[in-house]
Amino acid sequence: MTNIPIITAHNVSAKFGRHTIWSDASFTVHAGEFVALLGPNGAGKTTLMRILLGLMPVASGELRMFGEPPRRGNKRVSYVPQRHPVDTEIHIEALEFVRLGFANAWGFSLPKTAQKERAQALAALRMVDAQTLAHRPLGALSGGELQRVFLAQALLGKPDILLLDEPLANLDIRRETQLVQLVNQVARTQNVAVVLIAHNINPLLPVVDRILYVVNGKVASGTPSEIINTETLSKLYDAPIEVLHDSRGRLAVLGSEEAIHHHE
Amino acid sequence: MNNILAASASFSPNLIRDLKEMWQYPFMQHAFQAGTLVAIVAGVVGYFVVLRRLSFAAHALSHIGFSGAAGAVLIGLNPLAGLLAFTVGGGATIALLGKRAINQDVQIGTVLAFILGLGVLFISLYKGYATEAYSLLFGEILGISARSVAITAIAVLLTLAAVTVLFRKLVFTSIDEDVAEAKGISLPGMNVAFMVLVALAVSVSVQVVGVLLIFALMVTPAAIADRIAKRPVQGVAISVGVSVLATWVSLFVSYYLPYPVSFFITSLTFGGYLVVRVWQWCSKTSS
Numbered sequence: 001m002t003n004i005p006i007i008t009a010h011n012v013s014a015k016f017g018r019h020t021i022w023s024d025a026s027f028t029v030h031a032g033e034f035v036a037l038l039g040p041n042g043a044g045k046t047t048l049m050r051i052l053l054g055l056m057p058v059a060s061g062e063l064r065m066f067g068e069p070p071r072r073g074n075k076r077v078s079y080v081p082q083r084h085p086v087d088t089e090i091h092i093e094a095l096e097f098v099r100l101g102f103a104n105a106w107g108f109s110l111p112k113t114a115q116k117e118r119a120q121a122l123a124a125l126r127m128v129d130a131q132t133l134a135h136r137p138l139g140a141l142s143g144g145e146l147q148r149v150f151l152a153q154a155l156l157g158k159p160d161i162l163l164l165d166e167p168l169a170n171l172d173i174r175r176e177t178q179l180v181q182l183v184n185q186v187a188r189t190q191n192v193a194v195v196l197i198a199h200n201i202n203p204l205l206p207v208v209d210r211i212l213y214v215v216n217g218k219v220a221s222g223t224p225s226e227i228i229n230t231e232t233l234s235k236l237y238d239a240p241i242e243v244l245h246d247s248r249g250r251l252a253v254l255g256s257e258e259a260i261h262h263h264e
Numbered sequence: 265m266n267n268i269l270a271a272s273a274s275f276s277p278n279l280i281r282d283l284k285e286m287w288q289y290p291f292m293q294h295a296f297q298a299g300t301l302v303a304i305v306a307g308v309v310g311y312f313v314v315l316r317r318l319s320f321a322a323h324a325l326s327h328i329g330f331s332g333a334a335g336a337v338l339i340g341l342n343p344l345a346g347l348l349a350f351t352v353g354g355g356a357t358i359a360l361l362g363k364r365a366i367n368q369d370v371q372i373g374t375v376l377a378f379i380l381g382l383g384v385l386f387i388s389l390y391k392g393y394a395t396e397a398y399s400l401l402f403g404e405i406l407g408i409s410a411r412s413v414a415i416t417a418i419a420v421l422l423t424l425a426a427v428t429v430l431f432r433k434l435v436f437t438s439i440d441e442d443v444a445e446a447k448g449i450s451l452p453g454m455n456v457a458f459m460v461l462v463a464l465a466v467s468v469s470v471q472v473v474g475v476l477l478i479f480a481l482m483v484t485p486a487a488i489a490d491r492i493a494k495r496p497v498q499g500v501a502i503s504v505g506v507s508v509l510a511t512w513v514s515l516f517v518s519y520y521l522p523y524p525v526s527f528f529i530t531s532l533t534f535g536g537y538l539v540v541r542v543w544q545w546c547s548k549t550s551s
Contacts, residue, residue, distance in 0.1 A: 053446045073448020081442035087317075092439060093494040103436035104447040106429055137494065153443070 004067045005030050006161050006193050007052065012061035012219075014047050020059070021047050022214055027221035029193055029210070031160065034184060036204045037197045039214035045197045046082065048214065049163050052195070053079055066160070073104065078154035082165040082197070083146075088139040094149045095121050095134040101156035124152040127186060144175040148182065155186065161193040168198050176203045183207075201228060202250050228253070275520045286519045294408045295515055295525075301413075301420045302472045303481060303511040307504035308427055309465035310486035312458065315438040315499070319483045320369060321358060321459065324376040325466045326478040328354035331383025333400050338386045343400060344415065348467045354379055355459030360452070403474030405515070405525050416468050423464045430457060435496045472511070473526045480526065481507050484533035488540050506536060 005028045013023035021044035029035055037045050050056040052065065054072035063069065066076060078101075098121040102109075109117060125131045130148040133141060141149065147167045154162050164183070168176045184207040187194045198204055201211070201224070211227040213220045215236045220227055227233070228251055233241040237255075244252040276282055286292040313322050332350025333343035354375055361371035399407070408416075427434070436444040437454045445451050466478060473480050485506035486499075493499035514528030 079446040096495045100436050103432040
């Protein structure tokens with residue numbers, strides 16, 4: 001509705017204690033954009049997400065979300081953390097889990113409110129095509145089903161941006177593609193921006209508008225073709241990297257992991 | 265004394281008459297009153313203990329409470345005062361040492377070891393036999409005074425009021441801590457609040473089942489609920505139902521049989537847990 005970008009970052013840096021994780025991050029995320037946040041393990045992708053959530057301060061630079069400094073509990077921001085596989089013993093049904101999205105409130109929900117919340121939770125499940133899972137215990141769901149339930153919870157309350165931390169981890173290639181398509185479809189129809197942390201760009205290439213690449217203490221931002229090329233990546237990693245294209249437009253990045261090991 | 269009365273009682277198939285008969289005795293009235301109060305609070309708080317996989321904390325707090333009771337006896341105070349002071353202090357310390365709600369094992373272990381050491385010191389310093397402190401080890405439901413019932417009622421009401429206010433935040437942080445934090449709920453705040461609630465619930469429960477058997481009311485009924493309930497509200501209801509029922513049946517039975525009430529409570533709840541496990545195992549293999 002307004003032209004204020006969802007996220008603007010100017011020369012932002014992040015520190016953990018005295019250790020600088022990355023610096024000089026400058027990028028913008030606009031309403032409805034699909035952004036992939038890439039980079040090797042330990043590069044500080046989750047750190048960036050925690051900063052956006054207001055769970056960690058920036059060390060320097062200026063970061064704005066909706067024109068304001070990030071703050072915890074902002075209703076316009078939803079988050080799906082990277083989870084270890086949910087306890088298989090947990091018997092709470094998916095619908096109740098989705099309903100937790102409303103739960104930052106004191107007291108009990110009176111029956112009428114509870115009913116309304118459950119209706120909205122069911123609608124959110126329907127949005128991610130998971131209404132059949134509503135009454136299944138969380139512990140009985142597969143990895144892909146869980147990710148859909150998590151996504152439904154995040155969609156509750158109509159946020160403007162979804163922050164998804166490695167939703168594709170532990171999914172096989174087919175489920176990976178399905179989930180990416182689902183996130184994309186929901187993001188486009190609901191006009192929600194998405195920042196999605198991933199290791200592999202390939203399943204994301206058909207849908208992604210922008211890439212944030214965190215590596216070697218730097219954060220690069222650009223369109224996929226600007227970032228995923230031999231020259232940019234070699235500069236980012238400070239080591240020779242080769243990007244290969246196959247006949248179907250898929251990319252393969254070679255040499256990156258080795259480069260990281262040399263640096264650490 | 266109780267056993268003499270019990271020996272003269274005889275069971276009849278008319279349960280109402282049986283209850284009327286046993287309620288003639290103030291000690292049985294107090295036992296039913298305190299037992300019910302404790303079963304309710306242990307069932308409610310216990311459900312969250314199980315949801316957060318924190319049963320070791322409940323266990324530890326009850327032992328910590330024993331040291332507090334021993335300390336109170338040593339300096340001539342009411343053991344319940346020492347029990348409350350130590351469990352609340354210990355609970356808050358454990359919560360502050362650990363960042364996350366789950367996986368606080370190590371913090372709990374270190375705090376527990378230190379405070380049990382204190383308890384050993386207190387008992388060795390006490391000249392004489394610390395009966396009052398020892399009675400907390402196994403609970404003494406048949407020896408509860410009207411005054412203790414009143415104190416228990418106040419503690420239970422306070423705890424239940426706090427749970428009611430915190431209910432949704434407790435459920436959220438118990439099931440989905442990371443998202444709860446991002447939504448603006450203070451995790452350290454909730455952890456401390458929750459551990460203080462556990463401390464209160466433990467302090468009132470040990471009067472009935474004792475330090476060593478705290479799991480019978482706080483963990484086993486909640487574990488049954490956790491396996492059956494699909495919604496947190498149902499979970500709390502089942503947990504309370506099981507612990508209240510187990511307490512009533514145990515008190516009833518113990519009126520006729522000369523064995524400790526706590527033994528009946530632990531056996532009944534564990535039996536119930538086994539039934540649920542076997543039933544779920546059967547329905548899983550048959551489907």
